[in-house]
Amino acid sequence: MTIENLSSNKSFGGWHKQYQHESKSLNCNMQFAIYLPPQATQSTPVPVIYWLSGLTCTDENFMQKAGAQRIAAELGIAIVAPDTSPRGDDVANDDSYDLGQGAGFYINATQNPWGKHYQMYDYINDELPKLIKETFPVTDKWAISGHSMGGHGALMMALRNPQKYSSVSAFSPIVNPVNCPWGEKAFTAYLGDDKADWREYDSTELLRKSSVEIPTLIDQGLSDNFLAEQLKPQNFVTLATDKAFPLTYREHEGYDHSYYFISSFIEDHLKFHKENLK
Numbered sequence: 585m586t587i588e589n590l591s592s593n594k595s596f597g598g599w600h601k602q603y604q605h606e607s608k609s610l611n612c613n614m615q616f617a618i619y620l621p622p623q624a625t626q627s628t629p630v631p632v633i634y635w636l637s638g639l640t641c642t643d644e645n646f647m648q649k650a651g652a653q654r655i656a657a658e659l660g661i662a663i664v665a666p667d668t669s670p671r672g673d674d675v676a677n678d679d680s681y682d683l684g685q686g687a688g689f690y691i692n693a694t695q696n697p698w699g700k701h702y703q704m705y706d707y708i709n710d711e712l713p714k715l716i717k718e719t720f721p722v723t724d725k726w727a728i729s730g731h732s733m734g735g736h737g738a739l740m741m742a743l744r745n746p747q748k749y750s751s752v753s754a755f756s757p758i759v760n761p762v763n764c765p766w767g768e769k770a771f772t773a774y775l776g777d778d779k780a781d782w783r784e785y786d787s788t789e790l791l792r793k794s795s796v797e798i799p800t801l802i803d804q805g806l807s808d809n810f811l812a813e814q815l816k817p818q819n820f821v822t823l824a825t826d827k828a829f830p831l832t833y834r835e836h837e838g839y840d841h842s843y844y845f846i847s848s849f850i851e852d853h854l855k856f857h858k859e860n861l862k
């Protein structure tokens with residue numbers, strides 16, 4: 585598989601790099617970014633955190649706005665930031681910001697016209713980690729984190745694959761997509777009308793029937809415009825409490841949905857993952 589380096593920037597002694605490659609699962613060219621801390625050499629591979637971004641994002645939002653490089657360099661952790669959907673002129677799209685390109689929801693679409701390219705679950709869970717492992721000095725220890733739609737993606741991926749991820753964290757996640765307008769719109773388009781199919785990608789529903797214990801951290805801003813209608817963290821938190829699931833849930837007065845919030849607490853998330861990646 586060929587991958588092309590698009591940019592390289594030295595940062596805190598390590599490197600931020602962007603790459604383009606041809607994705608088999610998505611049937612198009614994809615771009616991703618990786619931060620390699622200074623500790624990462626062929627003889628000393630480092631653990632890796634996958635970061636899944638939210639609606640409208642590319643690989644760039646997190647790397648440019650979260651301010652994660654300093655602490656990743658200190659902790660010796662690589663961070664991979666994929667794009668949020670397949671891309672390209674021949675890839676199905678929609679005029680709205682919450683469907684189509686920029687809004688892949690990390691699921692495998694079954695419906696036309698989406699199924700041909702929108703296979704983000706396979707891309708994130710399988711194809712991209714294989715490529716990362718073949719190309720960069722990373723270990724088999726993975727954690728996963730994300731924001732909003734990406735928080736949904738991170739929790740859902742970890743609950744479906746507890747053997748792969750040593751920990752999961754999320755900022756302002758959509759915890760129950762089958763019960764909110766963003767999720768209902770995307771899942772109807774990508775998966776069709778059968779709600780049994782939707783539940784396979786819903787973190788709250790997955791937690792309900794799960795007996796796994798995966799260390800989980802969720803941060804939520806209380807001035808987040810999307811909190812009541814779209815995010816509904818209590819649906820997940822109540823269930824986690826009932827099941828004694830290892831969740832730390834924190835609410836933060838005054839913080840909104842933006843990267844100003846994420847950059848305020850990203851250090852805690854990286855340290856939380858570092859502890860569990862040991």
Ligand SMILES: N[C@@H](CCC(=O)N[C@@H](CS)C(=O)NCC(=O)O)C(=O)O
Pocket residue numbers: 637638639640641645649681731732733841842843
């Ligand atoms: N564009 C939408 C919201 C989109 C949005 O807030 N996206 C979040 C993730 S859900 C984000 O990270 N945006 C990119 C950024 O802040 O850099 C709106 O105005 O209602």
